[in-house]
Amino acid sequence: ELGPYSHFMQKEIHEQPRAVADTIEGVIDAGEFSAELFGPDAAEVLEGIEGVLILACGTSYYAGMTARYWIEGIAGLPCSVEIASEYRYRDAVANPKTLVVTLSQSGETLDTMEALKYAKSLGQERTLSICNVPESAIPRASRLVYYTRAGAEIGVASTKAFTTQLVALFTLTATLAKLQGRLDEAGEADYIDALRRLPGSVQHALNLEPQITAWSEHFAPKEHALFLGRGVHYPIALEGALKLKEISYIHAEAYPAGELKHGPLALVTDEMPVVVIAPNDSLLEKVKSNMQEVRARGGQLFVFTDADSNFHPSEGVHVIRAARHVGVLSPIIHTIPVQLLAYHVALVRGTDVDKPRNLAKSVTVE
Numbered sequence: 001e002l003g004p005y006s007h008f009m010q011k012e013i014h015e016q017p018r019a020v021a022d023t024i025e026g027v028i029d030a031g032e033f034s035a036e037l038f039g040p041d042a043a044e045v046l047e048g049i050e051g052v053l054i055l056a057c058g059t060s061y062y063a064g065m066t067a068r069y070w071i072e073g074i075a076g077l078p079c080s081v082e083i084a085s086e087y088r089y090r091d092a093v094a095n096p097k098t099l100v101v102t103l104s105q106s107g108e109t110l111d112t113m114e115a116l117k118y119a120k121s122l123g124q125e126r127t128l129s130i131c132n133v134p135e136s137a138i139p140r141a142s143r144l145v146y147y148t149r150a151g152a153e154i155g156v157a158s159t160k161a162f163t164t165q166l167v168a169l170f171t172l173t174a175t176l177a178k179l180q181g182r183l184d185e186a187g188e189a190d191y192i193d194a195l196r197r198l199p200g201s202v203q204h205a206l207n208l209e210p211q212i213t214a215w216s217e218h219f220a221p222k223e224h225a226l227f228l229g230r231g232v233h234y235p236i237a238l239e240g241a242l243k244l245k246e247i248s249y250i251h252a253e254a255y256p257a258g259e260l261k262h263g264p265l266a267l268v269t270d271e272m273p274v275v276v277i278a279p280n281d282s283l284l285e286k287v288k289s290n291m292q293e294v295r296a297r298g299g300q301l302f303v304f305t306d307a308d309s310n311f312h313p314s315e316g317v318h319v320i321r322a323a324r325h326v327g328v329l330s331p332i333i334h335t336i337p338v339q340l341l342a343y344h345v346a347l348v349r350g351t352d353v354d355k356p357r358n359l360a361k362s363v364t365v366e
């Protein structure tokens, strides 16, 4: 079953070009973003919405955080993202014209299911489930469904389910943008084209594995690590930190790079490796000055950037470059190296990669 791979997690990381391609197949075949991708009566649910509320846990929550940047930036709709176990127990202000999106790979996460029930009890009936398991509890309780087609995920740490959630969320964003009159034909064609090229770009990122393996020796002896990102890549820093802590048991934290000076800089020493997600986007210069703050305190930097950036390795600054910057879909590409880093660090530390201690694949308890 594992083929050439040592663990399910490694296999599932490498399945991502296929998983992504399968998840966008419907859009590519249609050649357009249309409400029908979300179900036969989706137009009626999606039209006239005034905002989006995303509810999820763990890795799925980080996919939701990424989507907020897209939904507000591209579709122009207010979007909030909330941890399901928090939302369900607070007195939330509900708007029946809000689209409530639950993200759950398994479709069985109790906290997310209860948050959905609570959202409905507040009169929010426009519900969409993005899920990887057909006919599981959460899609059954939702009006609209979009299935990611990652295939069965066996490793407890989610990998291909996360990137396919991002692809589904981008498809949702573009569909909402179109319904809001914010996506013209040329823009739509550009996004379809970007999606069509995505599996190839994911494969390029996977080809960085030997370089990332070389980095793992730096991390394995450490007990702490910091992950930094800005904008749409901040949730990817969070995802990288979660993967590392889950499977290698190294304590890892993620911060928006601009927050460093407001506290976490106090932690930085040469014993604290700092991973930076620094693609060549409009925030790169800002990220660079945040990196100088780290270097000035002796921190070792491990930077994931892309080929176009004018970034060079130097004393204490290690650099791995992905291929060309892929625009709005960049967070999907930058997820790959942080998954591979966690995997290879865990291998060096000899932990049980596919079954990390204390964790379950599907969390059906509170």
Ligand code: F6R
Pocket (backbone or CB within 6 Å): 057, 058, 059, 060, 061, 103, 104, 105, 106, 107, 108, 109, 112, 156, 157, 158, 159, 242, 246, 361, 362, 363
């Ligand atoms: C981490 C991980 C978990 C899940 C979370 C929600 O790698 O897999 O954080 O993302 O338990 O699970 P789902 O998406 O099934 O609701």
